[in-house]
Amino acid sequence: MEEKNRTPKPNAGELPAPQSPPLPEERVVRLEKGKRGLLNILFGRTTIILILLLAQILLLLSATLWLDQYLTYAWTVSMVVAAVLVLWIANREGDPTAKLTWMVLILAAPLVGAPLYIFVQTDLGHRAAHQRLEQILAETRRYARGSPGLAERLAVEDRHLRNLADYTTTFGGYPVYENTQVRYFPSGERFFTALLAELEKAEHFIFLEFFIIQEGYMWGRVLEILERKVRAGVEVRVLYDGTCAIYKLPYSYPKRLRELGIQCKMFMPLRPLVSTHYNNRDHRKIVVVDGKAAFTGGVNLADEYINRRHPFGHWKDAAVLLQGEAVRSFTLMFLQLWHVDEKWENYERYLSHGCAVRAQGYVIPFADSPLDGERVGEMVYLDILSRARRYVHIMTPYLILDGDLITALCFAAKRGVDVALLLPAIPDKEFAYALAKTHYPQLLRAGVRIYEYSPGFVHSKVMVSDDCRAVVGTINLDYRSLYHHFECAAYLQEMEAVADAEEDFQAALAVSHRVRPGDRSKEPLFRRLTGWLLKLLAPLM
Secondary structure (H helix, E strand, O other): OOHHHOOOOOOOOOOOOOOOOOOOHHHOOOOOHHHHHHHHHHHOHHHHHHHHHHHHHHHHHHHHHHOHHHHHHHHHHHHHHHHHHHHHHHOOOOOHHHHHHHHHHHHHOHHHHHHHHHHHHHOOOOHHHHHHHHHHHHHOHHHOOOOOOHHHHHHHHOHHHHHHHHHHHHHHOOOOEOOEEEEEEOOHHHHHHHHHHHHHOOOOEEEEEEOOEOOOHHHHHHHHHHHHHHHOOOEEEEEEEOOHHHHOOOOOHHHHHHHOOOEEEEEOOOOOOOOHHHOOOEOOOEEEEOOOEEEEEOOOEOHHHHOOOOEOEEEEOOEEEEEEOOHHHHHHHHHHHHHHHOOOOOOHHHHOOOOOOOOOOEEEEEEEOOOOOOOHHHHHHHHHHHHOOOEEEEEOOOEOOOHHHHHHHHHHHHOOOEEEEEEEOOOOOHHHHHHHHHHHHHHHHHOOEEEEEOOEEEOOOEEEEOOOEEEEEOOOEOHHHHHHOEEEEEEEEOOHHHHHHHHHHHHHHOOEEEOOHHHHHHOOHHHHHHHHHHHOOHHHO
16 A cells, blocks of 8 residues: 555544534534433333333232232242243353343243343344345345455465355355455544545445434534535435434434435334334444445544543544445445335445455455344454464453353463453443453453553454454444444455554553553452442343
């Protein structure tokens, strides 16, 4: 890659320079703040938990007051049902930790645990939508075409990469590409600057898919460009996760954007009913411009991601820009989720706009769906850990590990690989932070180095290894990302962006403090107790 295309290097822990003034009020579709309190009550997870707890209390009171003579029989029946469920769970495929969590919950509180498990497994109310998405993913897989002849060449030149590409193609529908230029951005600010520049170049279409969109300076700048591009005849589509309706945007926001000429949808909008939608959220971040450029990474469209707000100190994030053949897969990913509630169209007219780019290295863009039972994101991470020879360096905001990952991390360290984790020093979620701490002792004993980012919060989802391979995307090291959410990422090999990711890790490490084995005893007692108590419920968080 030529020097002029290199991403400028970050200064360790640098804070962003002052930004230009906010846009005029008329450029921002304003929130209806009065609606948010009601939405919080109707859609919040807390409401579901309270309803279930109240139901158990009412059932117990009813049994005590009116069915006193049958209480023993009712309790016996509930325990028999619980025992049958536990035996069934024990013999199912799946993560052992998650199965253990459900078994303990069912046996400890059968009147809550058994109905909750049955409800989650039957996917009440949304099975049709999930089946529709599975159908779309299967029917559109034929559009996923990698670089011509590359797979055959890799069978001779790099069998390891060919094997990984065979896996992502067979179980995800995402092939390997060459001729793709990748730029790595070590902060949300630099991602934002590049995003605005690419949006300005759009001539045919712009696709945006984000977990979070929130009004403010960042979204206002993007929205101003989208409005101008729509007036110029560019097709613009915006897809964001339905949980934004809880506390980020009013429920009517898609209608407001459609009035501006922007096609807009919420992915699986929440309803004021108990819903398994709470589990399977669209956590992806994708921008595609004309099929020629695609972004992914940890950055959402909200002001804290570019450090115009500082709710948790300095916000450390990362993203990549792809230009070339691999953009095709990100275009396909967006269109697949867009059509979950409507008939899919001829995708080829969007996939034929790609540009020819000469660049070294290989890219596998991939997505991970919670509906197919295949943990593509985790398998890619495990592949890197198993192949590492010198080092594996990881940035992640959360550390809620299943048995496979914690075993792989410890084994890599025990066989002499330098395994280092960079996590936040200032958490955004206290419960998740307490759970992460419970993994520290085992990892430290195995030789894993753990650091916490002193200036604030790490939101980057980056794994880099041996100066030759890296993953940058949306996938955290927690159960939510690995099991329950829709995710995406780019696997990079033998390209300059890998070195940039490692340089970013080292720069962040320079302003971080190392966690020592004795530090756990210095943690507040409440945090330690919280972590221990929540450990059993980790797969459900």
